[in-house]
Amino acid sequence: MNNPHHLNPTSLKSRFTTRFLRALTKIRAQKPISSSSPTEIFRRYRRIKVAADKSMAYSVRSRRIWSKAMLWKLRSRSYRRQDPCSGRRSGKTNQAIMKKSSNENTTTRREDGVGFVEEADELRQLVPGGETMNLCNLLDETAHYIKCLTTQVQVMKKIADFYSF
Amino acid sequence: MQPCSREMQAMNSLLNPTQQIPLQDLQINGNSHHHQQIHVPSSSQFQYPTPTSTTHQDDSFLEQILSSTTSFPWSDETGPPNPEDNNNAGFNYDEMVLASKLRQHQINGGAAGNPFSAMKMMLMMQQQQQQQQMMLAGRPTVASSAAGGGITTNHQGGEGSMQALYNVFGDGSLHGTMQAKSFVGANSATEMTQSQGSRPTAGEAVTAPEKPKQRVRARRGQATDPHSIAERLRRVRIAERMKALQELVPNANKTDKASMLDEIIDYVKFLQLQVKVLSMSRLGGAAAVAPLVSEGGGDCIQTSANGGSHPRNSNGDQTPSANDRLTMTEHQVAKLMEEDMGSAMQYLQGKGLCLMPISLATAISTATSRSRNPMINHENPTNGSHLLIQSSGGDGPSSPSMSVLTVQSATMGNGGGLEGGAASVSKP
Numbered sequence: 001m002n003n004p005h006h007l008n009p010t011s012l013k014s015r016f017t018t019r020f021l022r023a024l025t026k027i028r029a030q031k032p033i034s035s036s037s038p039t040e041i042f043r044r045y046r047r048i049k050v051a052a053d054k055s056m057a058y059s060v061r062s063r064r065i066w067s068k069a070m071l072w073k074l075r076s077r078s079y080r081r082q083d084p085c086s087g088r089r090s091g092k093t094n095q096a097i098m099k100k101s102s103n104e105n106t107t108t109r110r111e112d113g114v115g116f117v118e119e120a121d122e123l124r125q126l127v128p129g130g131e132t133m134n135l136c137n138l139l140d141e142t143a144h145y146i147k148c149l150t151t152q153v154q155v156m157k158k159i160a161d162f163y164s165f
Numbered sequence: 166m167q168p169c170s171r172e173m174q175a176m177n178s179l180l181n182p183t184q185q186i187p188l189q190d191l192q193i194n195g196n197s198h199h200h201q202q203i204h205v206p207s208s209s210q211f212q213y214p215t216p217t218s219t220t221h222q223d224d225s226f227l228e229q230i231l232s233s234t235t236s237f238p239w240s241d242e243t244g245p246p247n248p249e250d251n252n253n254a255g256f257n258y259d260e261m262v263l264a265s266k267l268r269q270h271q272i273n274g275g276a277a278g279n280p281f282s283a284m285k286m287m288l289m290m291q292q293q294q295q296q297q298q299m300m301l302a303g304r305p306t307v308a309s310s311a312a313g314g315g316i317t318t319n320h321q322g323g324e325g326s327m328q329a330l331y332n333v334f335g336d337g338s339l340h341g342t343m344q345a346k347s348f349v350g351a352n353s354a355t356e357m358t359q360s361q362g363s364r365p366t367a368g369e370a371v372t373a374p375e376k377p378k379q380r381v382r383a384r385r386g387q388a389t390d391p392h393s394i395a396e397r398l399r400r401v402r403i404a405e406r407m408k409a410l411q412e413l414v415p416n417a418n419k420t421d422k423a424s425m426l427d428e429i430i431d432y433v434k435f436l437q438l439q440v441k442v443l444s445m446s447r448l449g450g451a452a453a454v455a456p457l458v459s460e461g462g463g464d465c466i467q468t469s470a471n472g473g474s475h476p477r478n479s480n481g482d483q484t485p486s487a488n489d490r491l492t493m494t495e496h497q498v499a500k501l502m503e504e505d506m507g508s509a510m511q512y513l514q515g516k517g518l519c520l521m522p523i524s525l526a527t528a529i530s531t532a533t534s535r536s537r538n539p540m541i542n543h544e545n546p547t548n549g550s551h552l553l554i555q556s557s558g559g560d561g562p563s564s565p566s567m568s569v570l571t572v573q574s575a576t577m578g579n580g581g582g583l584e585g586g587a588a589s590v591s592k593p
């Protein structure tokens with residue numbers, strides 16, 4: 001069965017799909033499925049979710065602030081997992097850098113004069129990398145993030161359906 | 166009658182040091198019909214027509230003006246105002262106001278106040294002049310319109326003409342105002358050329374209350390220019406983005422920006438939850454699903470991850486159809502429910518199922534189930550209806566399907582094994 005929705009080979013959807021499928025096959029190849037303990041399951045779930053997010057972020061490259069932030073987060077987390085010491089170090093330096101940039105922007109963030117501070121803060125927590133954005137950019141990023149999330153969900157659903165039977 | 170020349174001279178002396186405004190306009194306008202010679206005192210640039218050579222008393226408008234001005238209660242210089250007019254009271258009041266202003270400016274001395282006062286004088290004189298012109302030109306219309314207070318064609322009194330002046334101001338007759346405007350424009354131009362560049366704004370602002378406010382106000386709003394413009398620009402951009410977001414988010418009824426933002430936040434949370442759930446479905450990890458699902462719906466039953474204790478049946482077999490699997494599961498769950506809710510839940514968890522209220526299930530399914538329609542089974546077993554939504558995913562042997570078994574509590578006909586299931590869904 002072809003993928004009828006992949007009309008445009010360079011669209012976000014197709015890019016994400018190819019990457020994600022590749023990652024899935026890699027995961028499946030990695031571990032045997034015999035594990036049934038919750039922790040194992042959880043770990044695999046995490047791996048899959050991470051693969052999904054990562055492939056999405058890679059599809060967007062660094063064109064967006066949120067994708068950049070997400071990639072950085074994933075990378076730092078993976079570093080931390082592999083080698084705790086080095087992960088901490090790199091994490092620290094990276095976090096220092098991030099904090100610096102966020103400090104530069106905190107003045108713009110505090111009260112944007114529009115009055116939606118609470119909701120804006122909550123949105124900032126949801127959208128990756130949102131802490132360093134003022135309201136205007138935040139809304140922009142949110143729009144793109146929502147678009148990408150819907151694409152992700154659609155593709156994953158299709159895959160799930162495809163493999164359901 | 167001729168106003169006292171001494172008053173005139175007093176006036177002159179007062180106004181001369183101001184040396185601000187040339188009376189060229191006045192001269193120009195006046196020369197058309199004005200027979201009087203306008204003397205420019207050499208000492209000052211303030212060209213004030215000295216009526217030293219006035220011959221015509223009848224329509225020597227300047228005299229009238231001067232008389233009117235001199236009729237101001239400048240107590241030390243001039244005599245008391247001539248109480249010849251009818252509406253003296255109001256008229257005098259205006260005069261007094263004006264006079265006091267003028268006086269203040271005189272007291273302040275220097276160039277500060279005088280241009281202002283001089284302007285006023287000029288204005289009044291110009292008005293008078295216009296009035297005179299109009300009247301002389303045989304256009305009694307304006308005069309009559311302004312004659313509410315009784316413009317007296319007599320030149321005597323400056324009161325009359327003053328009153329006419331004020332009537333013009335008050336009524337805002339078109340002609341007068343237009344003339345006044347042009348006058349002010351010219352005057353301001355001349356004034357600016359004269360000495361103080363800062364004065365024109367003051368003059369304009371000052372003359373604004375005297376005239377209908379048509380000119381000045383636009384300028385004031387731009388006082389804090391860069392901030393207001395930047396603010397406006399920001400708001401516009403934010404509004405644009407909100408509109409774009411509105412189209413993306415399904416429930417977009419933009420009544421209010423705050424509620425719209427809340428909608429957006431909820432939608433983002435929902436999408437993220439969906440991604441998590443879908444990634445779970447590859448694995449069928451019930452243990453991990455439960456805490457996740459609990460985030461989304463408050464009424465979901467969650468138990469700890471004890472799914473491992475129960476054997477997982479029908480995980481590996483893909484051959485039985487979905488329906489078969491579901492009915493088997495159902496019976497199993499029903500059986501378990503009879504004994505103990507907890508174990509039933511654990512069984513469900515082991516199978517990668519969870520129990521959730523119908524509302525949440527329908528919400529999720531309607532929101533995401535375009536491709537799932539073939540999978541939704543509406544079964545009506547003996548005990549009533551439950552809605553079983555199955556979403557299975559992942560590779561064949563790797564993962565069992567994740568299903569959601571929902572039991573509709575209220576409408577259950579309670580018979581048979583799933584009676585226990587009729588119990589409402591609640592947190593343990």
